[in-house]
Amino acid sequence: MTFKPFEDGKPLEVSGTISSLDRRAFLKIGLVVTGAFAGGAVVSAVSAAEKVFPRGSFPEKYPYKPHYCMVIRVDRCIGCRRCVEACVAANAVPDYGWRTLVLEREEQAAIDQRREFIPVLCNQCNNPPCVRACPVRATYKDRKNGIVMMDNRKCIGCKICVAACPYDARYYNEEKGAIDKCDFCFESRLSRGAKSTACAVHCPADVRIFGDLSDPRDRVYRLIHQLQKPVWVLKKEAGARPNVFYMKG
Amino acid sequence: MKNSPLLDSLKAAGGRILSGGPVYLSGAILFALLFIAGSVTGIHSVYFEGSRHAYGTSREIPLAMLIATYSFFVVASTGLCLVSSIGHIFGVRAFQPIGKRAVLLSVITILSGFLVIGLELENPFRLAIYLFASPNFSSNIWWMGTLYACEVVLLIIEFIYLMLDRHRVSAVVGFFGILFGVAAISNLGGVFATLNGREFWYGPYLPIFFIASAVMMGCAAIIFFTVIAHRIRGAALDGPVARSLAAVGKLLLLMLAVVLFFTIWRMVSLTAGGTEKLMVLDALVSGPYAFNFWVMEIGLGIVLPFLLLLGSRGTRVGVMFLAVSLMILGAFFARLQMVVAGQIVPLYWDLGVLEFSRLHVYAPTWREVMVVLAGVGFCGAAFLLGEKIFTNFDGAGAGVAVNIGKVGGGEKVFASLDETEAGAAVNGGKVDGDEP
Numbered sequence: 166m167t168f169k170p171f172e173d174g175k176p177l178e179v180s181g182t183i184s185s186l187d188r189r190a191f192l193k194i195g196l197v198v199t200g201a202f203a204g205g206a207v208v209s210a211v212s213a214a215e216k217v218f219p220r221g222s223f224p225e226k227y228p229y230k231p232h233y234c235m236v237i238r239v240d241r242c243i244g245c246r247r248c249v250e251a252c253v254a255a256n257a258v259p260d261y262g263w264r265t266l267v268l269e270r271e272e273q274a275a276i277d278q279r280r281e282f283i284p285v286l287c288n289q290c291n292n293p294p295c296v297r298a299c300p301v302r303a304t305y306k307d308r309k310n311g312i313v314m315m316d317n318r319k320c321i322g323c324k325i326c327v328a329a330c331p332y333d334a335r336y337y338n339e340e341k342g343a344i345d346k347c348d349f350c351f352e353s354r355l356s357r358g359a360k361s362t363a364c365a366v367h368c369p370a371d372v373r374i375f376g377d378l379s380d381p382r383d384r385v386y387r388l389i390h391q392l393q394k395p396v397w398v399l400k401k402e403a404g405a406r407p408n409v410f411y412m413k414g
Numbered sequence: 415m416k417n418s419p420l421l422d423s424l425k426a427a428g429g430r431i432l433s434g435g436p437v438y439l440s441g442a443i444l445f446a447l448l449f450i451a452g453s454v455t456g457i458h459s460v461y462f463e464g465s466r467h468a469y470g471t472s473r474e475i476p477l478a479m480l481i482a483t484y485s486f487f488v489v490a491s492t493g494l495c496l497v498s499s500i501g502h503i504f505g506v507r508a509f510q511p512i513g514k515r516a517v518l519l520s521v522i523t524i525l526s527g528f529l530v531i532g533l534e535l536e537n538p539f540r541l542a543i544y545l546f547a548s549p550n551f552s553s554n555i556w557w558m559g560t561l562y563a564c565e566v567v568l569l570i571i572e573f574i575y576l577m578l579d580r581h582r583v584s585a586v587v588g589f590f591g592i593l594f595g596v597a598a599i600s601n602l603g604g605v606f607a608t609l610n611g612r613e614f615w616y617g618p619y620l621p622i623f624f625i626a627s628a629v630m631m632g633c634a635a636i637i638f639f640t641v642i643a644h645r646i647r648g649a650a651l652d653g654p655v656a657r658s659l660a661a662v663g664k665l666l667l668l669m670l671a672v673v674l675f676f677t678i679w680r681m682v683s684l685t686a687g688g689t690e691k692l693m694v695l696d697a698l699v700s701g702p703y704a705f706n707f708w709v710m711e712i713g714l715g716i717v718l719p720f721l722l723l724l725g726s727r728g729t730r731v732g733v734m735f736l737a738v739s740l741m742i743l744g745a746f747f748a749r750l751q752m753v754v755a756g757q758i759v760p761l762y763w764d765l766g767v768l769e770f771s772r773l774h775v776y777a778p779t780w781r782e783v784m785v786v787l788a789g790v791g792f793c794g795a796a797f798l799l800g801e802k803i804f805t806n807f808d809g810a811g812a813g814v815a816v817n818i819g820k821v822g823g824g825e826k827v828f829a830s831l832d833e834t835e836a837g838a839a840v841n842g843g844k845v846d847g848d849e850p
Binding site: 262 | 769
């Protein structure tokens with residue numbers, strides 16, 4: 166059954182005569198509205214919500230089909246950087262650029278483990294600042310799968326998208342004569358029948374999980390639609406509504 | 415075969431240029447050489463060497479000196495357009511004598527800006543196609559580019575009608591020129607101001623600041639170039655033109671104060687903006703950018719010119735010229751600071767990771783400096799040539815009916831009397847371009 170929190174018209178008043186079902190419904194509304202799911206990120210995946218508030222339906226819907234996303238279980242990363250190597254090999258990334266990195270943080274004051282690794286890549290944002298900034302639509306949000314794509318022949322090389330990206334995910338590729346960025350391996354793998362990205366496939370610790378957020382049977386869907394473990398996104402305050410989620414465990 | 419009037423005019427202009435004297439010719443050749451050398455360097459950098467090697471920009475600081483130079487020129491262009499409009503569109507008499515030169519300089523500075531941005535973009539030819547074939551209406555760069563393209567056309571039409579002394583048509587076209595110019599310059603601010611991921615730029619400040627800054631730059635530029643123009647012509651700076659410069663000087667004083675307040679409050683607001691803004695503030699006031707900030711942007715760019723202008727009382731032209739020269743230099747550094755400071759804090763700074771634990775640094779390469787000089791060279795050479803090609807800049811303001819006069823060796827060109835009071839009717843004046 167589809168959850169329809171606003172169909173009754175006055176959901177807040179319902180909580181006055183509280184039943185356990187009402188409480189759950191109210192809690193769910195609150196979670197959806199404030200974005201408490203995934204540390205404020207699930208709402209970010211529902212870009213349709215910001216345009217037309219589709220009453221009673223949006224918590225279950227995502228704007229793309231498939232709605233590709235990646236979950237990064239950050240505490241599992243061992244810093245082997247096989248993901249980076251796989252990315253370079255799969256996408257012919259030159260030595261002066263990167264599509265994904267594994268960042269390293271040291272906490273000298275920490276007890277036991279003092280080092281942690283944070284993989285970063287293009288967040289395929291639902292509200293991508295790069296797409297907004299590009300004067301000639303050389304970068305665009307794919308209408309079907311939500312990946313932020315490049316149309317190389319249009320790129321004028323102004324680099325405003327590089328400056329606009331809150332995730333440092335873009336660089337100018339001399340060989341392509343255009344900006345290059347992670348496309349979830351769409352060109353090199355997904356469009357050729359592969360089901361996952363090179364970085365996710367080559368990760369020995371199952372850190373990167375790639376999947377379809379719009380499919381309740383998908384692993385990423387199950388990892389994000391739960392309340393036991395916190396899920397967060399990077400630079401939430403930038404308002405870009407990213408589709409790369411971070412969690413532990 | 416009989417020569418056409420246009421050919422005659424060009425011959426006459428050529429004659430005036432060649433008889434301009436050694437200083438004038440040396441200057442024109444120097445600027446032309448800078449333009450050529452800078453352009454060749456820029457073309458070689460982008461198309462042969464690759465901007466990654468040739469320019470000091472990087473993935474972390476993709477926008478730097480050339481974007482700042484572009485901003486510098488187009489801000490000056492819009493400012494010149496606005497200052498000229500005060501006289502010949504809105505009818506303030508004191509501003510009328512500087513109107514024609516200001517419009518031509520507005521065209522020259524905007525083209526200088528286009529030259530520099532053309533040597534910065536990786537694929538400028540694609541822009542010419544896809545700006546129209548694949549527009550993105552949510553992009554500030556698209557709006558800025560389109561509005562500036564329209565503005566430059568309007569400015570040229572405005573200038574032609576001004577030179578023909580058809581002031582009503584010129585004023586109507588000029589009015590639309592201002593609308594496009596102000597919209598374009600605020601969109602240039604918007605290019606930076608809408609980047610939510612860049613805290614130093616984000617917010618409504620820059621689009622408004624750029625408009626104020628444009629008026630300031632326009633005032634400074636017209637004083638600067640008018641003084642030089644009179645030296646070239648060997649003419650005394652007095653009468654209506656001197657009174658006009660005094661009026662422009664007063665407006666400049668006001669705008670300097672406005673820009674100073676903008677700058678003060680920008681810096682004060684940074685103290686309350688969180689860690690990353692504090693880091694930018696620290697880098698500007700006591701870090702690696704402190705000299706550029708205190709000495710160039712604030713000292714030479716605002717405070718000293720303000721004091722000098724105040725001391726000049728609008729009459730001591732030499733002091734005013736010094737003030738605006740310093741101010742223009744300072745404004746260049748202000749643009750550079752604004753562009754670079756927005757990118758020095760790493761985007762992943764807040765993660766506390768080793769890779770991004772230091773501020774990014776930017777240092778221009780000599781090739782970038784050469785491209786800047788290409789813009790300066792174009793601007794300087796075009797100004798010097800313009801002073802000889804067009805002989806009736808000073809004096810004729812709105813409402814002046816000027817007939818075609820005999821100039822130099824007897825050839826007909828656009829000409830009017832110098833320093834004619836606005837509103838006067840001048841007919842058949844015999845004018846020599848060098849001795850107005």
